[in-house]
Amino acid sequence: MSRTVLTDARTLPFTSSTVLGAARSILSRDWMVSSAYYGMSGTLRSHRGHDIYFAGIRDRWVYAVAILDDGTRREVSAQADTVSADAIGRTLAALITNDLEGAHAAVSRTRLMAAKVACVAPAHARTRWYHGEALTTWEIPGSHAEVEHSTKIARDDYLDDTPDYAESHVTFRSLTVEQAATVLRAIRTDNRDKRRKHPVHGPLAEQMRAAAPGLRPGDTYHRHGYGLTTVSLFVDGVVDVHLNLLRETPVNITVWGSMDNQLRAAAAL
Numbered sequence: 001m002s003r004t005v006l007t008d009a010r011t012l013p014f015t016s017s018t019v020l021g022a023a024r025s026i027l028s029r030d031w032m033v034s035s036a037y038y039g040m041s042g043t044l045r046s047h048r049g050h051d052i053y054f055a056g057i058r059d060r061w062v063y064a065v066a067i068l069d070d071g072t073r074r075e076v077s078a079q080a081d082t083v084s085a086d087a088i089g090r091t092l093a094a095l096i097t098n099d100l101e102g103a104h105a106a107v108s109r110t111r112l113m114a115a116k117v118a119c120v121a122p123a124h125a126r127t128r129w130y131h132g133e134a135l136t137t138w139e140i141p142g143s144h145a146e147v148e149h150s151t152k153i154a155r156d157d158y159l160d161d162t163p164d165y166a167e168s169h170v171t172f173r174s175l176t177v178e179q180a181a182t183v184l185r186a187i188r189t190d191n192r193d194k195r196r197k198h199p200v201h202g203p204l205a206e207q208m209r210a211a212a213p214g215l216r217p218g219d220t221y222h223r224h225g226y227g228l229t230t231v232s233l234f235v236d237g238v239v240d241v242h243l244n245l246l247r248e249t250p251v252n253i254t255v256w257g258s259m260d261n262q263l264r265a266a267a268a269l
Contacts, residue, residue: 006056006063009040014085016042020054022089027096030129044096048111049132049153050104052096059083062091066100069153069166070107074100109166110134113151113259117170120267121149140269144174144250149266170262172269174250177204179269180241181211183253186268187261189214189235196235204248205230208241221245 009016017036023044024031031050036042044052055063055075060083066074076099080091105111114127114134125138133152140147151168172183195216200209202223209215218232223245233241238261242252255265 006058007040009038009056012040012083016040016054018085019088019092020044022086023054023092023096024089026090026093044092045132047129047131048104048134049108049129050096050101052100054092057083057088060087062088062095064092064095064100066103068104068107069109072107074103076100110151110153113166113168114149116259116263117149117151117266120263121147140179143176143179145176145179145269146173147171147266147269148173149262168259168262169254169256170266171255172251172253172265175253176249177207177251180251180253181207183255183265183268184208184212184215184239184241186264187212187239187255188258188264189238191235191238193236200230200233201228202226202230202243204243204251205233208233208243208251212239212241215239215241 015036016039020033020036020042024033030046030048032045034043034045040056042054044054049069051067053065055065057063060080061077062080063077068074076095078091078095080087110132114136117136118125118127121136122138125136127134127136133150136149138147147170149170151166154167189212191214193216196214198217200206200217201220214235215233216235217230218234220228220230223229229245231243231245238257240254244250255262
């Protein structure tokens, strides 16, 4: 496709913005026009992480490229009925729905991770997509606790659309002490960080350390009338635990790192 001589957009009575808008009107509400470039090209993206580049036209041929989650490029083309914005938009939408959406789904790491979380989450959990990020949320029955799992494709260079790696974590908010200890016991926190031997201060921090001996102390404050109190504990790249300085609950936990640990944590409550 890179060697194809494309039609000069200056000879056409419509713009790439009109074509992309026509395609967007056919696709689902998940889709948006990301950018319409000078000439006959532009980008369509969806909340589910699709990244489609409209590469231009030659006569009635329409060209598009998908940047897939595994970093590969999928190039497709099809012939429009006529050289008009609506016809080209319809053809572009057909290329997306008939080919590029399926190609994306086949290698989508965010889709795979979201599916794994759905297998361990309760039946009332809900997943929503926003700008390529899958957010699965649910409440813990009989308490104020909430769980949110997030997964998205990270890009180290904001000037480069090539996907780099899948980033995910699961966050627990407003846990009771017992719930927090249950989550911590479910995950692997073994590590060689010498700081895991440093003392923690306060009964709540000691309970968290007892549930996960690999935790190292983070922030410690002097609480009037109580002495030193540790309010955060960590295993770098694995888990963050945040405690309340003034009262026993709520406890907030974020589990990072391996998907195995995240799934263990998500299934713990």
